[in-house]
Amino acid sequence: MASDTENTSIVGISSSWGWPIGGALGGALGAAAFGLLMWIFDPDVLASAIPAIYGLEPIGVVGWGIHIAHGIVLGLVFGFLVTRGPILGIVATSAETDALSRTGIAFRVVAAGFVFGLAIWAILPVLVLPVWVEAIGAQAAADFPAAAVESMLGHLLFGLVLGIVFAATIDLGDRPAQSPFEE
Structure with a gap:
């Protein structure tokens, strides 16, 4: 069985400190794309609801700043997770199907x-946000469309942009995906 170190070297990201840069940049750009989508559907979410989650007044670009900061943190979490053995092993594993076996590691990182x-959509706005809003009693934050289709689409857009930027930023190598279970 291959070790975690061997798994990460398969895709060229072993001991690379590029993942925080890729995660932060991808998270910021993903949050910006998501923010633009939110702004199109309901600009008050960015202006009022997001600051209200933290008990802040909707002043200027506070909502945008918080939203981008959330994206950076989540991008760092993604970068950390996808470069670790268990998830990297799944992403780098040779697939048994013809369609998946033709995909490269970059496509799989984008899919991740x-x-x-x-x-993130299923956990944060759907499960955590309602509990948080009730705990702090913020009325404006209660208007946040947690389970709305727009929220789900925005989080999917965030993840897609994050994956694309991360795959483009990190040296994934040109080798095809290999099984982490090969010796």
Whole structure:
């Protein structure tokens, strides 16, 4: 069985400190794309609801700043997770199907970003946000469309942009994906 070090060297990101840069940049750009989508559907979410989650007044670009900061933190979490053995092993594993076996590691990282965006939507705005809003009693934050289709689409867009930027930023190598279970 291959070790975690061997798994990461398969895709060229072993001991690379590029993942925080790729994660932060991808998270910021993903949050900006998501923010633009939110602004199109309901600009008050960025202006009022996001600052209200923290008990802040909706002044200027506070909502945008908080939203971008959230994206950077989540991008760093994504970068950390996707470069670690368990998830990297899945991303780098040779697939048994013809369609998946033809995909490269970059495509799989983008797909991981998409799945990450979906997971973030299912966890943060759908499960955590309602509890948080009730705990702090913020009325403006209660108007946040947690389970709305727009929220889900925005989080999927965030994850997709995050995955694309991360894959473009990190040296993934030109080698095809290999099984982490090969000796």
